Ligand SMILES: Cc1cc2nc3c(=O)[nH]c(=O)nc-3n(C[C@H](O)[C@H](O)[C@H](O)COP(=O)(O)OP(=O)(O)OC[C@H]3O[C@@H](n4cnc5c(N)ncnc54)[C@H](O)[C@@H]3O)c2cc1C
C-alpha cells in the first residue's frame with residue numbers, strides 16, 4: 001500500500017521535474033529521514049496536493065515556489081545557485097530567514113512551507129509509526145471516488 | 159430510503175419539483191429540512207460537496223482536506239494579517255469535520271446576541287431550549303467520559319482546578335465516542351453525530367431527496383421577489399469536473415443554508431441586492447498554545463476536544479483543548495530542517511490547546527457560488543489584547559498542570575518559554591501579524607434587523623423584499639456568540655422551520 005490514497009488517472013497537475021523540486025523544498029523544511037521516513041511519499045504527496053488545488057491557487061503557489069527556488073538563494077544568502085544547488089546547512093539557513101523574516105508576507109510563506117511539509121512528511125504512515133501514532137487501518141479510496149455512507153450507517157441512526 | 163444522487167448518477171439535465179428546496183446539508187440546512195419533513199413536506203436538499211463515509215475517514219489530514227474541506231482547507235480571511243478559515247464541504251457540511259461540541263447558549267450570551275428586540279421576539283430563549291431538548295435526543299448530546307478523555311484533556315482540567323478556575327467536561331454530539339481524536343478527519347467509529355448520521359438519514363427515510371455534488375448557482379426569484387426554485391449544475395468539487403445542469407422548482411419556498419461565507423455570493427448571483435450584504439462579518443478567531451511535559455501526553459489519544467473553561471466568558475474568551483492533527487501542528491513547532499524534526503519528535507510530550515476570542519471586529523465577504531471567497535477581517539486592538547491575556551492565562555494553567563515549557567506561538571517572543579518566563583507573553587506585541595490565528599466559527603454576513611435599512615434579513619431570517627425565501631445558517635445572526643455555534647444554528651433553523659410551517 002502506498003502512503004497516500006491513489007490519485008485517479010490523468011490527475012497530476014504538475015510535471016515530474018516540478019514535483020521533484022517541490023519535494024526537495026519540503027524535505028529540506030522537514031527532513032523525513034530524521035523521523036524514520038523517506039522522500040518518495042513526499043513526491044507522491046506533491047502530485048495529489050497540486051492536482052486538488054483550485055487552479056488559481058495552484059498557479060499562485062507554483063509561482064511562489066518557483067521564485068523561492070530560483071531567487072531566494074541570491075537574495076537571502078548572496079549565492080548564485082538555485083535552491084537545489086545549496087547544501088542542507090545552507091538550505092536550512094535560508095529557510096530560517098524566511099520563517100523568521102521581519103516581513104510578514106515572507107513569514108507567511110515560511111508558515112505555508114512548514115504546513116505543506118507537515119502534511120507531506122507526518123502524513124507518511126512510516127513517520128507516523130515512528131512518532132507512535134497508529135497507522136491507517138486500511139487503504140483510502142481514490143480522492144475522486146464517492147462512497148455510499150447511507151449503507152454504512154443504516155440501523156445506527158434513528 | 160432513496161439514494162443520494164451525485165454527478166455519477168446523472169447523465170442528462172434534471173428538472174424536478176418539491177414543496178421546499180433546502181440548499182446546504184450542514185447544521186442549518188439539515189435541521190430545517192428535518193423539521194419540514196417531519197411535518198409531512200416534500201423536501202429536496204442540494205449539497206455542493208460529495209457524500210463521504212467510513213472509508214474516507216482515515217488518519218491522514220491531507221486526503222481529508224482535499225475531499226472534505228472547502229478550498230482544501232486553505233481559505234483565509236485577509237486584513238492586516240491572514241487568518242486561516244475552515245469549513246466543511248460534504249454531505250453533512252462542517253458537522254462531519256467539526257469536534258461535535260454542543261453548547262446551549264447561556265443567558266448572558268443570548269442577551270448580547272439578541273440585542274435587537276424584534277430578533278429576540280422571533281427567537282425566544284424558551285423556544286430555543288425546546289429545540290435543544292429535541293436535538294439533545296436526536297444528536298445524542300453526551301458529556302465526554304473520563305476513560306476516553308486522554309491526558310491531553312485531563313491535564314488542563316487539573317491545572318485549572320489548582321488555580322480555582324471553573325472548568326467543564328465538554329458536551330458533545332457523540333454516540334459511543336472511543337476517543338480516537340480524529341474528529342477533524344471524520345470519525346472513524348461513526349460515533350460523532352454529524353447531520354449525515356442522523357437528521358439527514360431520518361429525513362431521507364421519510365422521503366427527502368438529496369442531491370450531492372450539486373452546486374446551486376442561483377435562486378430563482380420571480381418579478382415580485384418570490385423564490386420559485388433553484389438552478390445549478392452537478393460538479394465534482396474535488397476533481398472540478400462539470401456535469402449536467404439541474405433546476406428544482408419550489409412550490410412553497412426555498413431555504414438557504416450554504417454557510418455564511420457562501421450565502422452573500424448566492425444571494426447576489428440570484429439578483430438580490432442590499433448594501434449590507436456581505437458586511438458585518440464576525441468570527442471567533444483563536445490561537446494555539448502548546449505546553450510540553452516531562453511525561454508522555456500523546457494528545458492524539460483521547461477525545462479531540464473534551465475539556466473547556468468559560469471562566470473568562472465575561473472577557474469574551476474561551477479556552478479549549480483542541481487536538482489539532484499532528485500534520486498541522488508541526489507547522490507551529492519552532493525551527494526548520496533538522497531542528498524542526500527534533501522538535502516534532504517531542505510531539506508525544508506536548509499538549510494541544512487553544513483559545514477562542516469573541517472578537518468585536520467586523521469584516522466583509524465577497525463570494526460567488528463555486529469560487530473561492532474574498533474575506534476581509536482585521537481584529538481590533540482590544541480583541542488582540544484579550545487574545546494575548548487569554549494565552550497568558552492558558553499558560554498559567556499549563557504551568558499548574560506541570561508543563562516544563564510552553565510554546566506561545568507569538569512572533570517576537572522566544573519560541574519556547576520556560577515555566578518561569580510565561581509572563582513575557584504579556585509583553586508581546588498586539589500586532590495581529592505576530593499571531594497565527596484560525597477561525598472556524600463564522601457569522602453575520604446577512605445580519606437580521608428590525609428594519610431594511612439596518613439589516614439584510616428581517617427578524618424571521620427572510621431576506622428583505624423577498625417572499626418564500628429563508629436563511630437558516632449563521633448569516634442572519636445579529637452578533638457572534640462567544641460559544642461554539644452549531645447548536646444555536648440548529649435551534650434557530652428549527653425555529654425558522656416552525657415559522658415556515660405556521661405561515
Ligand atoms: C474544524 C471545525 C471544528 C468545529 N467544531 C465545532 C464544535 O465542536 N462545535 C460547534 O458548535 N461548532 C463547531 N464548528 C463550527 C460549526 O461546525 C459551524 O458553525 C456549523 O457547522 C455551520 O453550520 P452551517 O449550516 O452554517 O454551515 P455548514 O455546516 O458548513 O454547511 C453548509 C453546507 O452548504 C454547502 N453549500 C455551500 N454553498 C452551496 C451551494 N451553492 N450549493 C449547494 N451547497 C452549498 C456546503 O458545501 C456545506 O456542506 C467547527 C468548525 C470547524 C471548521
Ligand code: SF4
Nearest residue numbers: 335336338339341345
Ligand atoms: S474523538 Fe474519535 S471516536 Fe470520538 S467522535 Fe471524535 S473521532 Fe469519533
